[in-house]
Amino acid sequence: MPALTTPSLSSRQAQVSFARLVGIVAICCSVFVALAAPAGYFWLSYSAEQREGRIAARLHAAFVTQVIAQSQGDWRTEMTGLIDADLSPRELPEQRTLTDMAGVQLSASGVPVAWPVLTSRAELIGREGKVGEVVVHRSLRPVLLRTAAVGGVGMMLGLVIFLSLRVLRRRALERTTLAVRREEAMAREQIQHSLRVVFGHAIDGIVMITDKGNVVSANPAAEKLLGVTTSQLLGRPLAMCLVPVGENDRNALSAVGQFEARAMRPDGTSLDVDVTINEAGAGTETKHIAMLRDVTERKRQEARLVRLANYDTLTGLPNRSQFMHNLRQAMGRAQRHEQAMALMFLDLDRFKVVNDSLGHHVGDKLLQRVASLLATALRQNDSLALRDCSTEVYRLGGDEFTVVLEDLGTGESAAKVATRLITMLERPLMIDGNVLYVSTSIGIALFEPGDTTDVESLVKQADMAMYRAKEVARGSMHFFSAELGAKAKARQEIEFGLRGALEAGQFSLHYQPKADLTSGRVIGVEALLRWNLPGQPTIGPDRFVPVLEEIGLIVPVGLWVLREACRQVAEWNRIGSQALSVAVNISSRQFHQPELADQIRAALQAAGLEPQLLEIELTESMLVEDSEAVLRILRGVTALGVRVAIDDFGTGHSSLSYLKRFNIDTLKIDRSFVRDTPGDSEDSAIAIAVIALGHGLNLRVVAEGVETHEQAAFLRENGCDDIQGYLLSKPMPAADLSDWLARHPRGLQLGRRLPAEPALGHS
Ligand code: C2E
Ligand code: CA
Numbered sequence: 001m002p003a004l005t006t007p008s009l010s011s012r013q014a015q016v017s018f019a020r021l022v023g024i025v026a027i028c029c030s031v032f033v034a035l036a037a038p039a040g041y042f043w044l045s046y047s048a049e050q051r052e053g054r055i056a057a058r059l060h061a062a063f064v065t066q067v068i069a070q071s072q073g074d075w076r077t078e079m080t081g082l083i084d085a086d087l088s089p090r091e092l093p094e095q096r097t098l099t100d101m102a103g104v105q106l107s108a109s110g111v112p113v114a115w116p117v118l119t120s121r122a123e124l125i126g127r128e129g130k131v132g133e134v135v136v137h138r139s140l141r142p143v144l145l146r147t148a149a150v151g152g153v154g155m156m157l158g159l160v161i162f163l164s165l166r167v168l169r170r171r172a173l174e175r176t177t178l179a180v181r182r183e184e185a186m187a188r189e190q191i192q193h194s195l196r197v198v199f200g201h202a203i204d205g206i207v208m209i210t211d212k213g214n215v216v217s218a219n220p221a222a223e224k225l226l227g228v229t230t231s232q233l234l235g236r237p238l239a240m241c242l243v244p245v246g247e248n249d250r251n252a253l254s255a256v257g258q259f260e261a262r263a264m265r266p267d268g269t270s271l272d273v274d275v276t277i278n279e280a281g282a283g284t285e286t287k288h289i290a291m292l293r294d295v296t297e298r299k300r301q302e303a304r305l306v307r308l309a310n311y312d313t314l315t316g317l318p319n320r321s322q323f324m325h326n327l328r329q330a331m332g333r334a335q336r337h338e339q340a341m342a343l344m345f346l347d348l349d350r351f352k353v354v355n356d357s358l359g360h361h362v363g364d365k366l367l368q369r370v371a372s373l374l375a376t377a378l379r380q381n382d383s384l385a386l387r388d389c390s391t392e393v394y395r396l397g398g399d400e401f402t403v404v405l406e407d408l409g410t411g412e413s414a415a416k417v418a419t420r421l422i423t424m425l426e427r428p429l430m431i432d433g434n435v436l437y438v439s440t441s442i443g444i445a446l447f448e449p450g451d452t453t454d455v456e457s458l459v460k461q462a463d464m465a466m467y468r469a470k471e472v473a474r475g476s477m478h479f480f481s482a483e484l485g486a487k488a489k490a491r492q493e494i495e496f497g498l499r500g501a502l503e504a505g506q507f508s509l510h511y512q513p514k515a516d517l518t519s520g521r522v523i524g525v526e527a528l529l530r531w532n533l534p535g536q537p538t539i540g541p542d543r544f545v546p547v548l549e550e551i552g553l554i555v556p557v558g559l560w561v562l563r564e565a566c567r568q569v570a571e572w573n574r575i576g577s578q579a580l581s582v583a584v585n586i587s588s589r590q591f592h593q594p595e596l597a598d599q600i601r602a603a604l605q606a607a608g609l610e611p612q613l614l615e616i617e618l619t620e621s622m623l624v625e626d627s628e629a630v631l632r633i634l635r636g637v638t639a640l641g642v643r644v645a646i647d648d649f650g651t652g653h654s655s656l657s658y659l660k661r662f663n664i665d666t667l668k669i670d671r672s673f674v675r676d677t678p679g680d681s682e683d684s685a686i687a688i689a690v691i692a693l694g695h696g697l698n699l700r701v702v703a704e705g706v707e708t709h710e711q712a713a714f715l716r717e718n719g720c721d722d723i724q725g726y727l728l729s730k731p732m733p734a735a736d737l738s739d740w741l742a743r744h745p746r747g748l749q750l751g752r753r754l755p756a757e758p759a760l761g762h763s
């Protein structure tokens, strides 16, 4: 926008002061001319009169003095007529008198002169000095009259000067004013030009409206925004195409203010608009100026942010934050309306397997499919026999979904819904050419009016119930109960107790011997962790290892197990004659540490144990992920010479391909397959198959949980290499195992009935 210039202030000021100066000069000149001319003239004339009066008096005095000098008698008597002699330099009416020293008038001439009178005196000198004086009176009236005339002319002249200077001043002022006006006009023109440019090219729409809200003019941006031409708008109400939203009504368009509106365009589209209405200047038809800004994109972004904050991007379902917010409100409503509500926690049973084996891509699609199935099923309330119940499904993350059921008649309705959902998700899903069987386990927490449960606790209850459902059977449901709460509390206590247990030296290791089936000789032991709380019975790992894993403490504790087991076995090997091996259980969390191999090497070195005497026991699930990381870790471990066993074989995963990929030494048949051998034909068949599989892959096969000689005999007949179980001994503390080993220097005779061993177990 060009600079809006006005006449420069200094030049204007100079012109004004010049005009003022001219005014002052005019006054001074005219006053000077009007006053100085008569005054000067008067002064000159007066001085001349005075001089002449004095001369006249002196001449007469000289004349009279001469007479006195010649006179013999009283000179006074000779005075008459003397004074009549015309001795004055100019002929002017004057009165002359002659007086003696006493002031007696001796002679006089002429008539008294008119006022004002100018008196001049001269001394008379006789033989004896001053004897009298001559007094001449002259009238100043002629001088005054002439002075008046001169004054008149001076005044005229002054007036002429004053007037002409005034004209000069006015001219100067007029010129200044004219220049100012011209410059102001130019500035106005510039402003108007700038405004036209702004109006024409502004990105925001600008619409001039009357006090009734009718359009006076609109700029191109407004035309574009409203989708109409100015001619279509002129004289029409702006409200015709601009509808205020929110609390504002049409009247908002005829008052100063700011609000949001929707521009309804003739082509059926609409835009979000921010409207700002301001007063226009007075004196025109235009009352208000409306500025319109298209905020559609901003609104869209805002909406997107709201969606991102409240909705899950993968499935489009409301997310955890929305869930917590809505659940709180639903619980409030349940209290107010005195209606029960239920919270369901859903967790897919085989999602991790799908995700790990088929990739995230399939996993994501599976989650989307499940989300849409759940949403559709719950929308069709009728089909769920829940006509009056309102439902909403959320995704909390991973494969966890929640459903909030409001206005629920009874818990039975919730059970009905859960059953429907379970049945629905039991059906196979076809995703990317894969037939996937994902079932879901559902935990349900009921909330009834009067309950004091808070939001967080209700969520925890449903979560607990879901875990219980998973424990009981996949694809089942479980209602939260007080008993479940107590279990959770106990779990909490365990967690609390475990923190600091390592530092407090509360962990110890029990050892269970493992024997070669053919020779009956003890070839090694398995180290099993125990937690000893003061004044309490020893706690088995099934109760606390999962908690250790969950809270991450399994890593330091596992490292301790590794070091302690290596140290203990190395010590036995130094004392005893045979070289026992030791098996150490490694948990998934521990296994995924990149520094595992380094830790093992350090433990072996510190203990002075041969690497081939250490066997780490892994579970199948740790190896199904065909990740580079697993391969790297496993390579690091086997490169040390440490052996690798697959624990609980047969329970984990159906895919056996990992057996080929990884360098594995031993298979441990899970004790669930051993328990019912040889009686149960299916279990026996599985055991035989595992042995065959192991041998086929050149692996050593160990049977776990062998309790009877029948089992041992059956396993030996089928070629199993080693056994571990109560038949040999229960796990026991290191000192007890030393005694036990001393009592069985040549091992045991396995696979036939022996006199019962005295109970040694310390499980
Ligand atoms: P696991 O590796 O399968 O260990 C064998 C479990 O079976 C032991 O239970 C042992 O006492 C039990 N057992 C042995 N022989 C028989 C038998 O003849 N009959 C029956 N019914 N049971 C028998 P434990 O010591 O309670 O250990 C349970 C599980 O805890 C272990 O199963 C292992 O998975 C885990 N665990 C033990 N110690 C550690 C450890 O240091 N680190 C890790 N990560 N896990 C451990
Ligand atoms: Ca084990």
Ligand code: CA
Residues within 6 Å of the ligand: 647, 648, 668, 670, 671, 704
């Ligand atoms: Ca096992």
